Amino acid sequence: MSDYDLVIVGAGSGNMIADHRFDDWRIAIVDAGPFGGTCLNRGCIPSKMYAHTGEVAATAADGPRLGVRTSYDGADWPAIRDRIMGRIDENAAGGRDGQAKRDNIDVVVGEARFTGPRTLTVDLEAGGERTLTADRVVLATGSRPVVPPIDGLEELGGADHGCVHTSDSIMRLDALPQRMAVVGGGYVGSEFADVFHSLGVEVLQVESAERLLSTQDREVADLFTASAAERWDVRLGTQLTRVEAAGDGAGGDGLRLHLDDGSTETVGVLLLATGRRPNSDRLDLDGTGIDVDDAGRIVVDAHQRATADGVWALGDASSPFPLKHVANHEARVVQHNLLHPDAPVETDHRFVPQAVFASPQVAAAGLTEEQAREEVADLVVGRAEYGATAHGWALEEDDRHGEATGHVVKLLADRATGLLVGAHLIGPQASVLIQPLLQAMALGTPVAGLARAQYWIHPALTEVLEGALLDLDEQLAG
Numbered sequence: 001m002s003d004y005d006l007v008i009v010g011a012g013s014g015n016m017i018a019d020h021r022f023d024d025w026r027i028a029i030v031d032a033g034p035f036g037g038t039c040l041n042r043g044c045i046p047s048k049m050y051a052h053t054g055e056v057a058a059t060a061a062d063g064p065r066l067g068v069r070t071s072y073d074g075a076d077w078p079a080i081r082d083r084i085m086g087r088i089d090e091n092a093a094g095g096r097d098g099q100a101k102r103d104n105i106d107v108v109v110g111e112a113r114f115t116g117p118r119t120l121t122v123d124l125e126a127g128g129e130r131t132l133t134a135d136r137v138v139l140a141t142g143s144r145p146v147v148p149p150i151d152g153l154e155e156l157g158g159a160d161h162g163c164v165h166t167s168d169s170i171m172r173l174d175a176l177p178q179r180m181a182v183v184g185g186g187y188v189g190s191e192f193a194d195v196f197h198s199l200g201v202e203v204l205q206v207e208s209a210e211r212l213l214s215t216q217d218r219e220v221a222d223l224f225t226a227s228a229a230e231r232w233d234v235r236l237g238t239q240l241t242r243v244e245a246a247g248d249g250a251g252g253d254g255l256r257l258h259l260d261d262g263s264t265e266t267v268g269v270l271l272l273a274t275g276r277r278p279n280s281d282r283l284d285l286d287g288t289g290i291d292v293d294d295a296g297r298i299v300v301d302a303h304q305r306a307t308a309d310g311v312w313a314l315g316d317a318s319s320p321f322p323l324k325h326v327a328n329h330e331a332r333v334v335q336h337n338l339l340h341p342d343a344p345v346e347t348d349h350r351f352v353p354q355a356v357f358a359s360p361q362v363a364a365a366g367l368t369e370e371q372a373r374e375e376v377a378d379l380v381v382g383r384a385e386y387g388a389t390a391h392g393w394a395l396e397e398d399d400r401h402g403e404a405t406g407h408v409v410k411l412l413a414d415r416a417t418g419l420l421v422g423a424h425l426i427g428p429q430a431s432v433l434i435q436p437l438l439q440a441m442a443l444g445t446p447v448a449g450l451a452r453a454q455y456w457i458h459p460a461l462t463e464v465l466e467g468a469l470l471d472l473d474e475q476l477a478g
């Protein structure tokens with residue numbers, strides 16, 4: 001007989017599974033780090049608390065433009081950091097304690113690896129090893145930042161050098177630098193560049209692609225890039241080739257960066273934000289029958305079952321969509337399938353939305369216009385500028401009108417089916433505004449008539465959706 005009915009490795013999204021319906025299961029939850037995983041401890045939640053803090057700083061600085069006597073007088077970084085990370089640490093500790101108190105759950109703190117079929121040996125944080133056998137194993141082991149090979153980085157001690165950071169450590173900086181470099185113009189790089197710029201740090205952002213957020217719809221990526229480049233130093237099509245200690249090399253003077261555009265820059269902090277990889281390589285999967293793909297993702301079927309009997313995987317460990325709402329959805333699928341093995345449900349990856357929580361916000365779902373032009377024979381594009389609606393106009397700069405702010409909703413529909421195939425928003429509250437469009441996509445609601453079938457509150461920002469849907473209606477009718 002196995003020690004456990006279920007062993008869950010990874011207490012990020014994995015920690016959602018064992019609710020009260022599992023009270024009569026013998027369960028072990030293993031994690032090498034704090035409970036809550038990436039999202040709570042070093043991802044979505046603290047980064048959005050920093051984003052909000054940055055917005056407050058930017059709003060204070062912007063007051064005089066509106067005739068309001070505010071000013072931004074600088075950041076008390078230790079106070080900001082300790083408020084945010086203090087709340088995070090308390091929450092993570094509470095999560096672990098809550099599970100440990102339950103009679104049927106053992107919390108095992110340490111790094112797990114396979115030593116046999118559904119057998120895991122844990123290198124315990126407290127020292128020593130413990131081997132666990134289980135009837136079922138859930139792998140919710142997430143992902144970690146990739147540190148690119150850069151000349152000189154290893155000699156400096158890599159991401160362990162006090163001035164070199166990834167998203168794992170940047171939110172716990174000792175002090176705000178006067179100047180920092182962010183390598184990478186994806187989600188992490190763009191969100192943090194925006195936060196640190198708003199807090200008064202001089203930011204240099206280096207991206208090897210020709211635009212920031214280069215996987216977004218091109219028009220949106222270009223608008224975002226233009227907005228960022230107005231505020232901080234953005235170098236596109238550029239690589240960081242070499243890094244060395246500045247000054248006497250003792251570390252206190254920061255880093256000297258050599259870029260392939262020929263320039264040399266000195267910064268106090270370097271943030272490496274060049275992507276993430278799954279943690280499957282930490283599990284000793286060789287010989288277990290658990291397959292991984294070329295990107296290191298654990299291979300799962302539509303029920304989230306891995307290729308070995310009794311093993312499931314979810315979230316960043318296995319998903320092509322490394323986003324928390326996807327990990328949550330997949331955790332609910334695994335939860336259901338553990339409880340109801342005879343009536344399993346499938347994961348739905350049809351319309352996965354995503355949002356970038358920077359200024360301006362970006363939100364998207366479905367195909368980009370570039371992809372849709374390849375895939376959809378008769379593509380119809382509807383759009384509305386925020387500035388063409390009452391609330392959008394009210395939020396604009398006095399000397400800008402409509403298109404100039406680059407805040408826009410763009411909708412893509414297939415004339416043959418009358419359905420939305422893509423939605424792209426850039427502007428205030430984009431992550432909220434996209435939701436009714438997701439509903440139409442998920443429920444297969446034809447776009448014709450969607451604008452006229454309901455009221456749109458005036459003068460709410462949702463009127464920009466009404467405008468884009470009406471435009472789409474017109475194009476579909478034309």
Ligand SMILES: Cc1cc2nc3c(=O)[nH]c(=O)nc-3n(C[C@H](O)[C@H](O)[C@H](O)COP(=O)(O)OP(=O)(O)OC[C@H]3O[C@@H](n4cnc5c(N)ncnc54)[C@H](O)[C@@H]3O)c2cc1C
Binds near residue numbers: 143167327
């Ligand atoms: C800075 C940042 C901001 C983000 N913002 C957003 C956002 O706004 N919206 C969004 O949707 N997504 C966001 N994400 C992505 C999101 O955080 C992840 O998609 C999500 O947390 C993945 O959850 P998970 O449960 O799969 O993995 P994780 O939360 O990473 O959990 C995996 C857990 O497994 C443990 N583990 C790994 N290997 C082992 C082992 N061998 N033994 C024991 N334990 C192990 C780890 O310690 C960890 O606790 C962000 C990510 C980052 C880095």
Ligand SMILES: NC(=O)c1ccc[n+]([C@@H]2O[C@H](COP(=O)([O-])OP(=O)(O)OC[C@H]3O[C@@H](n4cnc5c(N)ncnc54)[C@H](O)[C@@H]3O)[C@@H](O)[C@H]2O)c1
Binds near residue numbers: 183187189191206
């Ligand atoms: N708001 C959100 O939902 C959110 C926020 C943060 C992170 N995340 C998740 O975390 C994942 C990782 O984010 P990320 O920003 O690290 O990765 P990313 O893949 O989004 O972006 C990495 C960027 O770095 C660039 N790059 C790679 N190597 C480079 C180099 N050597 N020099 C210069 N540029 C280089 C790439 O071209 C790319 O633009 C995301 O895919 C996302 O799933 C989500």
